[in-house]
Amino acid sequence: MGSTVLSLRIDGELLARRLKHQRVDESLSPTEMSVLGTLARCGSATPGELARKEHVQPPSMTRIVALLEAKGLVRLEPHPDDRRQKMVSQTEQAEAMLAESRSKRNAWLTTLAEGLDEDEWETLRNAAPVLEKLAHL
Amino acid sequence: MGSTVLSLRIDGELLARRLKHQRVDESLSPTEMSVLGTLARCGSATPGELARKEHVQPPSMTRIVALLEAKGLVRLEPHPDDRRQKMVSQTEQAEAMLAESRSKRNAWLTTLAEGLDEDEWETLRNAAPVLEKLAHL
DNA sequence: TATTGTTATACTCTATAACTATA
DNA sequence: TATAGTTATAGAGTATAACAATA
Secondary structure, X not given: OHHHHHHHHHHHHHHHHHHHOOOOOOOOOHHHHHHHHHHHHHOOXXXXXXXXXXXXXXXXXXXXXXXXXXXXXXXXXXXXXXXXXXEEEEOHHHHHHHHHHHHHHHHHHHHHHOOOOHHHHHHHHHHHHHXXXXXXX | OXXXXXXXXXXXXXXXXXHHOOOOOOOOOHHHHHXXXXXXXXXXXXXXXXXXHHOOOHHHHHHHHHHHHHOOOEEEEEOOOOOOOEEEXXXXXXXXXXXXXXXXXXXXXXXXXXXXXXXXXXXXXXXXXXXXXXXXX
């Protein structure tokens, strides 16, 4: 069991660097993309909640949210009960961006698919939700 | 299929940040760990080969190899045929470090295992080699 | 007094460009 | 002339510490 997770980490690291070069959204850092994914799942959240969910420190999230806002991908609104906090939510533009990102990736997937057989794809499709669960545990 | 890989990326990103806080080897960066993993698989390699395999640029690998050498985890020897190149190989200490890393991780795994059932573990174990293949494709 | 978020600053990791040595 | 590796430098992303506003 130990080697499974160590392997997940080492290969995941390598895969991340490989995918980095195939990034379809040059304008968005991996964490910005991840925040949009979180907002798509959870709806709106405060910067503090996002920092905890993404496992970054609050000052880092301040910067990330500011960048996403500047790109028109998130909206900031005052918190209904607490004037210290803010509500962050994704814009329609963010949804469109995620959809476009998926379709752009298909071109690259065609190449990638040549290296994996159908069983291997099936394995990955099964693993995706488990990785998601693991990441959010 | 597109959403599978996009999901792998987003969740992988998140998982990487999550694992970062559980790192057992504070002294080793993710890429340094990955290089050790590559050397464990492939035996010795030149800095240029390592840079290509790890998907980093040569100057980055120069630095990484220097750091690993300073920590006593790799050994550098002259290339037999080409005096420009060097051979990098892992030391016994590196093997011991990887083994220790696996066993230390078990403590954390016990906690993690509570959140996943046996089928989900099985899915991850199956996915690990496919992720490895994908990363090295 | 504790908590949310921000500002200022420094660190880590990687990349690009220019250079040295060897092929 | 081309290639392997290095040095010097810059950029992206994150963290820590100190601070402001609100609870």
